[in-house]
Amino acid sequence: MNSLPANLFEWENHLSALREMLRGATQGRGRLALVSGAVASGKTTLLNTFAEQAIESGELLLEATGSRAERDLPFGIVRKIFDNGAMPADVRSEVIALLDGNALESTAAGRMRVMSQISSALLRMVDDRTLVVLVDDVHCGDDQSLQFLLHLARRVRQAKVLIVLTESPRLRQEQFTFHAELLRQPNCVRMRLHMLTESGVAEALSGTLSATVAARLAPECHRVSGGNPMLLRALLEDWRTVGEHGEAQQRPAPGEAFAHAVLGCLHRGEPEALEIARGVAVLGDARSPRLLGQLLDLGANTVQQGVQDLHQCAILEHNAFRDEVARTAVLDATPATARGALHARAARLLHADGASALDVARQLVSARQDAERWTVPVLREAAEFALVEEELEFALRCLECAHHACPPGPERTALKARLVSIAWRIGPATAESHLPELTEDAGRGRSPRATSPRSPPTSPGRGGWTRRPAPSPRWPARPPPATTPR
Template identity: 90%
Template structure:
């Protein structure tokens, strides 16, 4: 499905209101509509749908879209408005000349005089036709264009003009005055777009599939997409791709298209939203704005605003990504070196913050860097908790990181022995790579008493009977010169077991 139905019933009230405002403007009662909504809430779709109806109605349509990259370009939006093909060439030339002349004005009064002249040029066109000005993403507009739009809005109350602007719910500090002044106009109507409800999702799905299938898919589609139209389209694209392979009846599963849509949502938001989403993906949730701010070197206020944006566009629910595919997509988009650095920093911050060994260890393992000495006890503790939870592979990763962080000596040998024991659970072959180092440590008498019997058995089961015998003999010599009863008993038991297994 390339697009969702434009006339979703949850937006029909907004379309009806815009059509009514158009009728009023046609009768000489100028109107102004300010439509707000989160990223990907459907503002552009609503505006495009209404634009088609404006054209069908015979009105003169002038459109422009704000761009963050052009927000510092004086009169950027206004020049786009005049650059419409529907604009009469002579009117365009006159308006552009006035704009160019405005740049030469050094006083506020002079600039306002030129703006009044430009608006008069526009209003002369409404003698024969209704004028409709649509500006998408006006919050990305340059200050001069916003000033002009506000000036024009004050002059159209008794003119055949309709102005429709869409904006983000989060405005820059310098836009508050523009926003407040627009809402003060008696002919201004404010509209707010929300994400689709589950019923709205079902209605959208019914536009391209049977009502029965739409009703079945709606709850899961709403859970994964949060009612975000962009994510919903991508989710259905993934579902249809799977359906081509004869599995169309299965539940919707987010895939490649969904992952791309998630990244698209992020990059359409405020600049700080991308790093905040990355930080949430690394930490797993956004429960602590303070910790997230420390991770990203951002203020708590900035983090809280970014998290709010992510909730509003339905990427987050209860401070975490709605679906693991979304989180994975964000993580995979982070450059590898930066991602490892974030995990390493998160590990240290969590450790300082008193987080559990498991939480810290997951960051350390994900960092894929050589662990520091302080991480060894954390990783050992996490490995034991992971074994209790039957997370064998994660326990192995923890022990491997801890072993690499240790200097040669008894602690490192003990870690290697534990690592071999955990690997042995996957089968004798899994522990093979650890036995040479343990054999050498056994010959040096470095094995702890509790590890003597297991290591002897691993060597024997792997067919290394000579190595096992050599190790036990070396340990016996060490035990004979020491006063550790536990070591002596362990060596004796291992020797007896080995003798029974192989008398020579």
């Protein structure tokens, strides 16, 4: 299944409200609807569904979509509204001439006069048909177009016109006035779309699946997607792709389509949304806005707003990714150089913040960069703790990083010896690859120290081995301040 059913489930009441507003506009009582919702909450789906119904009713439909890339194009949205197949050619030519001439207007009064002429040309077409103007993502519109839409909204109260605008709840500073002025209009209705509830997800699934299967899948689908229609659609696509008998599967598992949908949501959001998501993916969660801000070199307000946006669009839940597939998708989509720099910077910040050796080491290992001298005791201690938890591969990676960062000498040889002992537990083949260098060091007289790096003491406890508190490490001087990855 590649798509959800055409009906809008829990948004049906909004669609009904728009139909009622259209009936009022048809009777000469102009209406204005402002629909807001997080990224991928269904605003565009709602708008498209209503547009189809308006066309079937024989209304004159004019559509436009705001674009962040065209935000600096004067009257960009207005030009899209009039560049429409349903627009009479003479009206289009008249308006384009007015827009081109507007560039010569240097005063506010002159620009207002041009906007009045454009709106008059638009309203002349409503004698026989109701005019429906739909603008998706108006928050991405240019300032001149927003001024025109506000000017038009003030003139349609007694006209056969319905204006429907969709916006993000996250507004730019310069849009607050536009937003407030729209809501001041007595004929304006505000609607807010939310993510689907679990029952809404079940209703969505029942459109193409049996009621029994839909009820069984709904809880897990809601947990993974958070009710985000875009993520839900992708999750169902992955569920179907697993095999020809998809309905026999017990639970949906996010895969490639889900990963692409997560990235799609991030790219559709505000520019910093993807950057903040990368920071959360590197740190593992967003519990510390201060640390996240330091990692990304962003202000506290920007980080808090970005994390809130990611919660609203259901990418995050409780300050973490809902599913590991989403976190992995964000990390994999990050350029290797930038990703390594973020992990290295995170290691420095965590170390300076007093984090555990294991937390710091996981960042150092993930950075896949040549470690610095200060990391050696951190990596060595982390390896011993990892051994207690039977994380042999990670312990080996820690000691490999420490060995590369350590200068030639007895300590480096001791690290290699410890590394070989761990590698031997993984497999003889793994250990043999390290033996030549250890033999060479021994031949040069760089024998390891009498004692190997001390591991955290352990004692047998109920149910297995438990870890006693490790002795306080003798940390080296803190590393220099981390630089911001660019």
